[in-house]
Amino acid sequence: xTEKISKYPGTxxxxxxxxxxxxxxxxxxxxADYSWDTxxxxxxxxxxxxxGVILGARCDTCRKIVVPPRTVCExxxxxMRSFVPLKDTGVVNTFxxxxxxxxxxxxxxxxxxxxxxxxGASPLHGIMHMLGEVxxxxxxxxxxxxxxxxxxxxxxxxxxxxxxxxxxxxTST
Amino acid sequence: xxxRKVAVVGAGMTKFVRRAxxxxxxxxxxxxxxxxxxxxxxxxxxxxxxxxxxxxxFDGVHxxxxxxxxxxxxxxxxxxxxxxxxxxxVFTPIQGWYHVASGLFDVVLVVAEEKMSSFYPHAQAAxxxxxxxxxxxxxKPNLLWIFAMEMNRYMTTYGIPKEDIARVSVLHKRNAxxxxxxxxxxxxxxxxxxxxxEVLAWPVxxxxxxxxxxxxxAIILAAEHxxxxxxxxxxxxxxxxxxxxxxxxxxxxxxxxxxxxYAARMAYDMAGIREPRQQINIVEPYDPFxxxxxxxxxxxxxxxxxEAHRLYVDGIAARDGDMPVCPSGGLLGxxxxxxxxxxxxxxxxxxxxxxEAGARQVPGQPRRGLAQAWGDLMQVGTVVIMGR
Numbered sequence: 001x002t003e004k005i006s007k008y009p010g011t012x013x014x015x016x017x018x019x020x021x022x023x024x025x026x027x028x029x030x031x032a033d034y035s036w037d038t039x040x041x042x043x044x045x046x047x048x049x050x051x052g053v054i055l056g057a058r059c060d061t062c063r064k065i066v067v068p069p070r071t072v073c074e075x076x077x078x079x080m081r082s083f084v085p086l087k088d089t090g091v092v093n094t095f096x097x098x099x100x101x102x103x104x105x106x107x108x109x110x111x112x113x114x115x116x117x118x119x120g121a122s123p124l125h126g127i128m129h130m131l132g133e134v135x136x137x138x139x140x141x142x143x144x145x146x147x148x149x150x151x152x153x154x155x156x157x158x159x160x161x162x163x164x165x166x167x168x169x170x171t172s173t
Numbered sequence: 174x175x176x177r178k179v180a181v182v183g184a185g186m187t188k189f190v191r192r193a194x195x196x197x198x199x200x201x202x203x204x205x206x207x208x209x210x211x212x213x214x215x216x217x218x219x220x221x222x223x224x225x226x227x228x229x230x231f232d233g234v235h236x237x238x239x240x241x242x243x244x245x246x247x248x249x250x251x252x253x254x255x256x257x258x259x260x261x262x263v264f265t266p267i268q269g270w271y272h273v274a275s276g277l278f279d280v281v282l283v284v285a286e287e288k289m290s291s292f293y294p295h296a297q298a299a300x301x302x303x304x305x306x307x308x309x310x311x312x313k314p315n316l317l318w319i320f321a322m323e324m325n326r327y328m329t330t331y332g333i334p335k336e337d338i339a340r341v342s343v344l345h346k347r348n349a350x351x352x353x354x355x356x357x358x359x360x361x362x363x364x365x366x367x368x369x370x371e372v373l374a375w376p377v378x379x380x381x382x383x384x385x386x387x388x389x390x391a392i393i394l395a396a397e398h399x400x401x402x403x404x405x406x407x408x409x410x411x412x413x414x415x416x417x418x419x420x421x422x423x424x425x426x427x428x429x430x431x432x433x434x435y436a437a438r439m440a441y442d443m444a445g446i447r448e449p450r451q452q453i454n455i456v457e458p459y460d461p462f463x464x465x466x467x468x469x470x471x472x473x474x475x476x477x478x479x480e481a482h483r484l485y486v487d488g489i490a491a492r493d494g495d496m497p498v499c500p501s502g503g504l505l506g507x508x509x510x511x512x513x514x515x516x517x518x519x520x521x522x523x524x525x526x527x528x529e530a531g532a533r534q535v536p537g538q539p540r541r542g543l544a545q546a547w548g549d550l551m552q553v554g555t556v557v558i559m560g561r
Contacts, residue, residue: 008354009203010188010388011195013290023194027293030233036306045308066424068308074419094329094427096321098374102313104295110375113318115326115423125424128309128318141329160311 041069044083050157052149056121058082067121086120088147089168093117093126097136110136116145116165132164144168176274180400180407181266181559183212183393184520188354189508192290193387197232198244200389201286204513205246208282208391212403219393220278221251225265225285227258227511227548230299231292245284258303259461259548260415261285262390262515263555267413269394270557279396286389287510296385303550317382319551321374323427324464328376330428331479333467335376339367340485341463342380342505348492349502351532354517356386356508367463383461386508390516392523406527411541412446412558414439420550428479433472433547436554440543441474444558449474453558454539455525456496457518459546460503469545470498472554497535500525515546519557526561 017023038046041057045068048055057069057080064075069083095114099107112134117126131139132148145165155161185207187193187200195203201224209215224245229237238254245252255261255268262285269283289296300316328338342362349358362380370379400407416435419425437449446452458469467481475496476484484490490498501507501521504514522542524530541560547553 005207006353008186008188009195009207010190010193010200010354012188012190013192013194015192017192028233034306038307042307066421068421070421074421093423094322094326096318096325096374096377097372098315098318098321100315100317100373102301102315103298111315113312113314113322115322115427124426128312128314128423130312141325158311159308 041071045069046157048085049159049161050155052088052152052155054086054088054118054147056084056086056118058084064122065120066125067118067127084120086118090116090118090126090145090165092131092139092141092143092145093124094141095131095139112136112139114165129159129162130164131166133166144170177276178397179270179273179394179410180397181392181410181519181523182395182400182403182407183208183214184391184523185211186354186390186517186520187388189356189386189388189510189513191356191384191386193288197226197241197286197288200288200387201241201244201284204389204391205282205284208393212393214393214403216246218280219246219250219282221272221281222247223265223269223272223281223283224252224254225256225261225512225516226254227256227261227287228299230302231287231289231296233291241286246282257549257553257555259459259511260515260546260553260555261512261548262517263519263544263546263557264415265512265516266392266394266519266557267415267555270410270413273394273396279399281394282391283394283516284389284391285512285516287513288387289385289510290387315374317374317377319422320462321377323551324376324462326427327464327468333479333482336364336368337482337486338464338467339364339381340482341460341466342367344485344490345460345466345499345503345505348500348533349506352502352507354388355502355506356384358502358506377462381463383504383509386510388508388510388513390513390520392516392520406561408523408526408559408561410557411560412440412442412444414443414556416554417549418552420552422550422552430468430472430547430554432552433469433545433554434474436556437473437545440556440558446558450496453496453541453543455500455522455535455542456498457501457503457521457542457544458498459515460499460505461509463505465547466498466503469547473543473545473556492533493536500530500533500535515555518544518546519559522559526559
């Protein structure tokens with residue numbers, strides 16, 4: 001069938017067609033404001049962040065510790081009743097050196113998002129956060145890192161109460 | 174459970190372009206009209222319509238399915254839109270398949286449309302709401318992060334050189350040079366071009382990524398007794414599968430797509446396939462990024478973990494290789510209007526298995542093909558196996 005057809009529908013436009021107003025278009029902005037309640041598990045997670053603690057949840061049946069905490073275990077669908085404080089250290093599971101912002105503007109010094117496996121949680125269980133106080137060239141998967149917190153009186157119960165994670169200087173033994 | 178045999182009997186598609194002058198409705202009509210014409214049917218023959226389109230946020234239209242319905246020919250018909258993120262394009266035909274396999278309908282039109290260009294200034298920002306609003310979005314994430322981090326984990330876990338991942342992009346873009354609807358086909362692209370392209374979010378570079386696009390694809394599904402009357406070359410849907418992993422994406426193994434494996438196993442079981450590497454002749458894995466094609470080939474059990482790049486290095490993935498991968502040109506080459514891109518893979522298998530793919534035709538009269546898509550928060554796998 002494709003070989004039988006030589007002409008396909010669809011008319012390409014370029015950015016120039018908009019700029020030069022070769023076509024009619026309607027520009028509009030949608031306004032959308034939200035206020036999200038945190039729920040039970042994430043509410044406690046945020047309250048703990050305010051105290052400088054990363055909170056996880058343990059499933060007593062599956063013996064898994066997940067982070068961030070939640071009220072139901074995805075594996076056995078039983079309630080997760082025990083929320084447990086974890087360490088504020090971890091291991092870099094993966095990372096990126098990102099040279100564009102969310103709206104595709106170029107930046108010179110890369111942002112370094114990472115998945116950090118939190119110490120005390122089950123293997124491969126981590127959170128997304130940023131890395132800081134590190135040369136982009138030196139970041140490695142498997143690197144041990146520690147949270148850098150906002151001063152206690154500036155914390156507001158948000159993920160941004162952790163400014164970023166920085167490498168732990170390993171002392172050679 | 175007795176299920177009826179279901180065949181694809183017609184297909185149509187628009188060009189995939191960066192910006193289409195046509196609206197989503199108009200694109201949907203163009204693709205549907207072409208699919209109907211290809212099987213010499215009219216809208217009167219269609220009993221129900223299945224529509225696939227990705228997030229409403231691209232279009233800024235709430236209930237985009239209903240908005241597009243007239244273009245998709247849904248008026249006064251049973252109509253439903255399905256949506257599983259990027260996996261939609263291969264899920265909507267599954268939805269059409271169970272409509273017919275169940276005996277509820279004999280003939281169903283499946284339409285997948287995407288118009289990503291309306292979102293300003295760049296459709297990427299429309300994806301930001303996939304991140305958790307309380308625990309992730311305050312970090313001002315960028316959609317590329319999630320893929321760059323998955324790619325890095327995948328590469329590092331298995332020690333795969335970046336050069337071997339870039340081969341995927343080269344092959345797919347070269348294949349797309351033969352596709353009349355392709356946006357980024359390039360017969361002359363080289364490995365150096367990909368490796369020297371702008372670094373967006375290391376390890377992701379510009380040519381590792383598929384383009385934002387507008388486009389639509391439609392296919393027609395029919396029950397066996399109808400299919401045999403319409404065409405002497407029906408292409409049967411032999412197996413379908415879909416599966417979802419956790420939305421807590423930082424709590425899972427990023428190096429291996431378990432959900433793709435489960436979806437594939439469901440489809441292989443249904444199709445009676447025991448040795449997929451011997452029994453699948455053409456594969457169209459989802460390739461919005463070059464590493465994703467490799468990731469998915471491993472999930473589909475078509476390569477050992479960490480070894481899918483060998484298919485490209487050894488020439489097995491080439492159009493004249495033992496198991497051609499994305500002979501269409503894939504998302505990297507043809508373009509990535511999300512839902513339409515997945516259904517494009519189904520349409521490609523339809524044309525390939527009928528021997529009608531023209532310059533893209535895989536030699537050796539392929540008997541069976543597999544199409545796969547992936548989406549939601551990097552967590553859904555959808556698989557369709559087709560054979561003649």
